[in-house]
Amino acid sequence: MLALDDVRVSLAGHTVLRGVSFELPQGKTTVLVGRNGAGKTTTLRAIMGIVPLTAGRVTLDGDDLTARPDHARAGLGIGYAPEDRRMIPAFSVEENLLLPTVALNMPATLTRERLAAVYELMPELVDLRGRPGGSLSGGQGKMVALGRALMVATRAILLDEPFQGLAPALALNYARTLARVRDLRGDLALLVTESSPHLLKGVADRALRIERGEVEETTLEALGRHD
Numbered sequence: 001m002l003a004l005d006d007v008r009v010s011l012a013g014h015t016v017l018r019g020v021s022f023e024l025p026q027g028k029t030t031v032l033v034g035r036n037g038a039g040k041t042t043t044l045r046a047i048m049g050i051v052p053l054t055a056g057r058v059t060l061d062g063d064d065l066t067a068r069p070d071h072a073r074a075g076l077g078i079g080y081a082p083e084d085r086r087m088i089p090a091f092s093v094e095e096n097l098l099l100p101t102v103a104l105n106m107p108a109t110l111t112r113e114r115l116a117a118v119y120e121l122m123p124e125l126v127d128l129r130g131r132p133g134g135s136l137s138g139g140q141g142k143m144v145a146l147g148r149a150l151m152v153a154t155r156a157i158l159l160d161e162p163f164q165g166l167a168p169a170l171a172l173n174y175a176r177t178l179a180r181v182r183d184l185r186g187d188l189a190l191l192v193t194e195s196s197p198h199l200l201k202g203v204a205d206r207a208l209r210i211e212r213g214e215v216e217e218t219t220l221e222a223l224g225r226h227d
């Protein structure tokens with residue numbers, strides 16, 4: 001299981017995470033809800049090893065990941081879809097999906113199997129696969145970012161504000177896809193950040209609230225009252 005133990009992060013002399021501890025159970029969707037600037041992105045970046053910890057540990061099955069850089073964490077099966085999606089506009093959707101497998105030097109057979117599994121889980125990507133990344137709508141881009149995270153994910157998926165900017169119908173569609181991933185990929189722990197709790201109904205199994213770099217376990221009902 002992926003876990004954070006008393007994680008502290010300071011950026012540019014500013015304390016951003018103040019002792020964050022939680023576990024991410026497999027087969028469950030955990031949502032991390034907090035206002036802009038509360039520390040959601042930094043939490044995901046700490047899990048991926050993109051920002052250094054000033055104290056604490058991120059562990060996978062008890063193994064300390066501190067010495068492992070972000071690409072090594074992807075290689076351990078942790079998929080990450082950052083908020084900005086980082087799509088290469090001139091590459092096709094399929095080429096964008098394949099990017100992390102190239103970075104990880106994944107064997108061709110495994111790559112083909114993973115791609116087929118992603119298309120099966122997210123059939124909407126099949127129709128898009130030849131389109132240039134730069135021609136996609138915001139909602140389509142979010143789907144590709146999820147598919148790309150799924151290409152490497154065998155343990156966990158981290159999604160940074162995937163609902164942000166989506167029209168209500170697209171948000172509903174995205175939520176359905178997430179539920180499908182959770183139901184069909186019981187091997188994965190899902191962590192989804194969000195600033196608007198009302199978007200998470202039907203998506204979350206458990207909820208964490210982050211405020212000024214501190215995380216506490218809560219319920220979706222309690223989050224809704226603060227929305």
Ligand SMILES: Nc1ncnc2c1ncn2[C@@H]1O[C@H](COP(=O)(O)OP(=O)(O)OP(=O)(O)O)[C@@H](O)[C@H]1O
Nearest residue numbers: 011012014016034035036037038039040041042043
């Ligand atoms: N590289 C950095 N250097 C200095 N401060 C930073 C850096 N990155 C983030 N911060 C600060 O850390 C705090 C938390 O930022 P973070 O991006 O994690 O918040 P967030 O909850 O994801 O919010 P948002 O939705 O606005 O991205 C903010 O006050 C932000 O200004």
